[in-house]
Amino acid sequence: MAKSPTSVKDIFRRFSSIRRSKKKKLQINNTEIPINPCTVLQITDYIERDMLKEAYLNLLSMRLELQKELKAVGEGAPPANLVNKETDVNDLLGTLRNKMSAIVRNSNALPSCNKELLVYVVHIILEEEKRQGEPGAIQGWREAWRDAVRDGVRDTLKKVHLDNREQNASRLEVHLGLLGKAVVEDLERVKTELLSSYPADFKVFETYVSCHHEAVGEHLKRLLEKVTELKDYYALLDFIIHRYPSDLKDNLIMEEDLLNKIKTSYCHCQKDDFKSAMENMITSEKEVWTMKKSPDRTDDGFLTSKTYMATCQLIASYAGNLEKIDENMVESVVRFCLEELNQFHTRFEEEFLQHTHSLLTSDLLDCCLWIEYHISYINSFNSLKDNVQCYRENCSSQVEQLEKEVDGLIQRLSQTLIKHFKTDVKPYMDGMMTKKWLKTNEDFKEVTSRIENYRGLCKSMRAPSAQVFVNDVHYNIAREYVSQLMKKKYSCKKTKNEDAAIKLREQWDELKKLFEDMGSSLNWLYPLGDHLSDIIGMENEKKIKDLLIPLVTNYPDISKKQLSAVLYFRDNGFSLERHSVINQFTVLKRDAGNTNHDHSFFTDIE
Incomplete structure (x- = not known):
């Protein structure tokens, strides 16, 4: 490596050759330290003009002169002129050190210009370190050098360009x-x-x-x-x-703790960002409801919401970014997001109910849109629940709590649909098992028409909610249909019971086909229509007792009061055999005891 014109060894040798001559004169390579130093102003000028050699030689001379004069005074208080001279020496040494610090500070920015000066700086430091303890010497030369290096580095970093926020987002x-x-x-x-x-x-x-x-x-x-x-x-x-x-x-x-402070600040900021994103999603969904926009559909035809996709993508992006930074931060942020989703779902549900209720008071298309919204969110929240399973290993309690909250929300959305469906069909169900019912199918057609509508909509609902919902619709229709028999609104006369039995069987079969097509798994409900039709249509009253066995076997929760209502519908004049039938029923119920049964049905009928 090329060296400067004045090498380290050369300068070191010069300063090391400082010696006293027989005339008590100090020399450096035939350059004597002046016996009479320059004035303070002259030495200051040397320092300002980067003439370190001349400045230092004269400073040494001044310091030697001071030491000699102090020695002559002895232990007494030095006169004012010596005090002033000592002050001048210390001030000049401080000025020299400041100049040396400036040279060191600028050395990295202008290395070629300061190389020879640096050599003098180094050896002045070394010489002063040798003289520690002498009168007039000051300490901390090496420390001052390191401080100058650090200040120079700071200067370099301060020059690194930083755009204004308006100029560049990154x-x-x-x-x-x-x-x-x-x-x-x-x-x-x-x-x-x-x-x-x-x-x-x-x-x-x-x-x-x-x-x-x-x-x-x-x-x-x-x-x-x-x-x-x-x-x-x-x-x-x-x-x-x-x-x-x-x-x-x-x-x-x-x-200390700066990195942790940055991590903590990042997590706080990300939490605020997620909260804000969730609020924005609700705002976005409000626009969908207000503008009566149709929900999105997946490629396979299921209704869905961008809310689910955006939420999953956001959490995944958080986790993906932080995987490169700190696994603990991944867990912390994901854990927070999962917990915050519970709050989001509460807010979402409140806003959804408030902003979509008016759709039910409008026309049929708005009502269908209201149903579609419910189905799209049922699908979306089910998908969300599936999507967060990837976080179960590290955030098990948060995933479990979210599942619980989402299941509750899905159930409420589904039950809202069921409640609406029940309200929609109730006026027509109330017309069943009446004299009018025997003459016309108008009310029943209205019921089946609404089931048909829901059948089409249910094809847009994903499993497992679709299965649960279809079963709920099936169960509620069956219960409401049968409950009309329990209300004693009508009693058949003469052969009207046979007509009623035929009609009941036909309608029950039609309902069976509808729910089979919808995929209901409540197969145990299907025989009930036949059992009731057989009892209502039985011409020989004595044989009714034989029909009780399959009824009680399949539906053991039927009560005596409910059987009496069925018999009343068959024929209110039926009294001689009724007592015998009820007794037989009582015996069958007693023999059956409290045997557990897979299903209950009549228990839910008032």
Whole structure:
């Protein structure tokens, strides 16, 4: 490596050759330290003009003169002129050290211009360290040198460009990239251009590395004070963990807990970001409801909502970004998101009920849209529940709680649909088992028409909710239909019971076909229509007792009061055999005892 015109060894040899002549004169390579030093102003001028050699030689001369004069005074109080001279020496040494610090501070920016000066700086430091303890000497030369190195590094980092927020949304990310590049380039210059100006014991490169770490830590702290956006917190973390030069990262010096502070700030910001995103989703859904927009559909025809997709994508993006930063942060943020979703679902449900209720008071199309909204959210929340399973291993309690909350929300949405359906068909169900019912199918057609509508809509609902919903519709229709028999609204006369039995069987069969087509799994309901039709249509009253066995066997929760209502519908005049039938029923119920049965039906009928 090329050396400066004045090498380290040359200068060191010059300063080491300082000796006293027989005439008590000090020399450096035939250059004598002046017996009579220059004036304070002249020495100050030498310092200002970077004439370190001349300034230092004269300072040495002044200090030797001071030491000689102080020795002559002895232990008594020195006169004022010596006090002033000592002050001048200390001030000049301080000025010289400040000049040397400025040279060191600028050495990395202008290495070629300061190389020879650096050599003088180094050996002045070494000479002063030898003279520690002498009168007029000051301490801390090596420390001042390190402070100057650090200040020079700070100056370098301050010059790294940072755009205004308005100029570049990614300004911090760009700035940190330039910062890392500046650190590498600066240390490369130290290796190639500054090391030759220092002896090994200065540990120059290690010192510069340490100062860069310290300055970078300070710089990051200042940046953190101005950061408010999630992407900027991420840029800071990414810089520290990934983009800061890998061979220097282990020694990165930052203020204690700064990295944890950045992580904490990131998590807080991300939580606020997620909350805001959830509120925006509700606002977006309000627009859908207000504008009466139709829900989206998947490629396979199921109704869905962008809310589910956006929520899943958002959590996945959070987790994906943080996997590169810190696994603990992934768990913390995902855990929060899952917990916050419970709050979101509560808010969503409130807003949904409030903003869509008016659709039920409008026309049929709006009513269908209201149903579609419910189905789309039932589908979406089921999909959300499936999607969060990937977080179960690390966030099991949050996933379980979310499942519980989502299941409750899905159930409420489904029950709202069932309640609406029941309200919709009730006027027509109330017309069943009457004299009018025997003459016309108008009310029954209205019921089946509404079932048909729901059958089409249910094809847009995903499992498992679709199965549960179809079963609920089936069960409620069957219960409401049979409950009309229990109300004693009509009693058949003469052969009207046979007509009623035929009609009941036909209608029950039609309902059976509808619900089979919809995929109901309540097969145990299907025989009930035949049992009731057989009893109502039985011409021989004595044989009714034989029909009780399959009825009680399949539906053991039927009560005596309910059987009496069926017999009343068959024929109110039926009295001689009724007592015998009821007795037989009582015996069958007693023999059956309290045997558990897979299903209950009549228990739910008032």
